[in-house]
Every structure is written in structure tokens, then in C-alpha cells.
Amino acid sequence: AQSVTQPDIHITVSEGASLELRCNYSYGATPYLFWYVQSPGQGLQLLLKYFSGDTLVQGIKGFEAEFKRSQSSFNLRKPSVHWSDAAEYFCASLMDSSYKLIFGSGTRLLVRP
Amino acid sequence: DVKVTQSSRYLVKRTGEKVFLECVQDMDHENMFWYRQDPGLGLRLIYFSYDVKMKEKGDIPEGYSVSREKKERFSLILESASTNQTSMYLCASSPQAGVGYNEQFFGPGTRLTVL
Structure with missing residues (x-):
């Protein structure tokens, strides 16, 4: 069955430091891949998505993600974290022609001043 | 701007x-979904609907039902609420x-407490 794994439950970084959040998927073909962010008390907001083409995807708020087929990964990165980036981040995948998003369990990002 | 609204925040x-629990979208989308979110479990799909009056069970449908009478509105019903909901x-x-x-475009969420 298709699954998405986010191995880090919590990550703490200092403001201004770089960030990488890990995501691995299990699916034979290339799925559609997404990163969502959820600020405290809010719904989910799409940061970026990958369907095909360039494996480095740019998103909103200065985030980017790189699709690596050989590693079945779609890691999210940001070169310099801001305190407002503290939130929970979800990776998700969607099989072609499917309605159903499969979510990882989320990574909570804490930002030290 | 796309919008999904939910009838209650709390x-x-x-x-x-x-x-x-009521949900309304103004984007003329065919598909609508209900998830529940619990710490450490991420989002789990309860039900989804791909057309008016059509529905399919998700991963955790037990204790829930849904209704979609109009394209823009998708309701989640807890027939007899329990604390584990x-x-x-x-x-x-x-x-x-x-x-x-x-x-998928998400609404702001409804935090439900069952006492």
C-alpha cells in the first residue's frame, strides 16, 4: 500500500539557520507530491507540489523541495528559517488518477530565537 | 481566492x-473530503465524495456518516458522539x-470536544 513517512516528529532550529525536513514515499511509479504547512490553530496551506519535470520545486515563503527518485524522497528545505516558520509540516502523496491524498504523520518545527 | 469554510471553529x-459538521467550498470542485487530525497520527481520511450524492469510505469511517446534497456542501455526521471522537x-x-x-484546498478546521 502507498505510504508516506516523515521520520522526524520534532525538529528544533535556531532562527536564521537552514532547515531540511525529510519525507519518503513508497509507490512504484512517481506519485504527485505535496508539502503542506499548518500554523497553530489553522488549516493546511499548500507550500509546494511536484508532478513532473524539474526535480527542484520552488514554493511559497522561501521553501523548496527536491524530488529524488533513487531515494524515494521529497525533502523540504529553507536556507534561513524565520520565527514565523514554527508550525507543523505535512508531506503528502497522490497516485495518478486517484482522489486520495496519503499524508505523513507530520513534523513539528520549533524555532529558537 | 479559493475558499473552503467550516461552520464552526470550536x-x-x-x-x-x-x-x-458543515463544509462549503466556492470553487465548483467535484471532490470533497473529511479528515480527522490527531497528534502523532497526521490526517486520516474519514469519507470523501466525488460527486453530488456520491460518497466513499475512507480509512476510518466507523461512527461517521456524510451527506452531499449540493455540489458545494459536504456534511459530516456523528450519529452518536463518543469521547474518542x-x-x-x-x-x-x-x-x-x-x-x-x-x-486539495483545506478549510480552517473544527476542533470538536465530546464530553
Whole structure:
């Protein structure tokens, strides 16, 4: 069955430091891949998505993600974290022609001043 | 701007009550979804609907039902609320599979507490 794994439950970084959040998927073909962010008390907001083409995807708020087929990964990165980036981040995948998003369990990002 | 709205941000109900959670989208999307979100478990799909009056069970449908009488509105019903249904409930919508991107747009969520 298709699954998405986010191995880090919590990550703490200092403001201004770089960030990488890990995501691995299990699916034979290339799925559609997404990163969502959820600020405290809010719904989910799409940061970026990958369907095909360039494996480095740019998103909103200065985030980017790189699709690596050989590693079945779609890691999210940001070169310099801001305190407002503290939130929970979800990776998700969607099989072609499917309605159903499969979510990882989320990574909570804490930002030290 | 795309918009998914949910009828309540916070809701407190008693065990055994019938609970309705309402979701409305203004994007003319075919697909609508109900998820529940619990710490450490991410989002789990309860039900989804790909057309008016059509529905399919998700991963955790037990104790829930849904209704979609109009394209823009998707209701989640807890027939007899129980304390283990205390959770955050998120509604989402997306365009029809195969037509453009299938990203889902989420509402702000309803935090339901069952006492």
C-alpha cells in the first residue's frame, strides 16, 4: 500500500539557520507530491507540489523541495528559517488518477530565537 | 481566492448527541473530503465524495456518516458522539481527477470536544 513517512516528529532550529525536513514515499511509479504547512490553530496551506519535470520545486515563503527518485524522497528545505516558520509540516502523496491524498504523520518545527 | 469554510471553529458536545459538521467550498470542485487530525497520527481520511450524492469510505469511517446534497456542501455526521471522537476535523476539496492538478484546498478546521 502507498505510504508516506516523515521520520522526524520534532525538529528544533535556531532562527536564521537552514532547515531540511525529510519525507519518503513508497509507490512504484512517481506519485504527485505535496508539502503542506499548518500554523497553530489553522488549516493546511499548500507550500509546494511536484508532478513532473524539474526535480527542484520552488514554493511559497522561501521553501523548496527536491524530488529524488533513487531515494524515494521529497525533502523540504529553507536556507534561513524565520520565527514565523514554527508550525507543523505535512508531506503528502497522490497516485495518478486517484482522489486520495496519503499524508505523513507530520513534523513539528520549533524555532529558537 | 479559493475558499473552503467550516461552520464552526470550536464545538463542544455531550456523549450520545448527534453532531453535524458543515463544509462549503466556492470553487465548483467535484471532490470533497473529511479528515480527522490527531497528534502523532497526521490526517486520516474519514469519507470523501466525488460527486453530488456520491460518497466513499475512507480509512476510518466507523461512527461517521456524510451527506452531499449540493455540489458545494459536504456534511459530516456523528450519529452518536463518543469521547474518542474528540479531535480536529478538516474539510478539503479538489477538482476532478485528471482535470488539472489534484491538490486539495483545506478549510480552517473544527476542533470538536465530546464530553
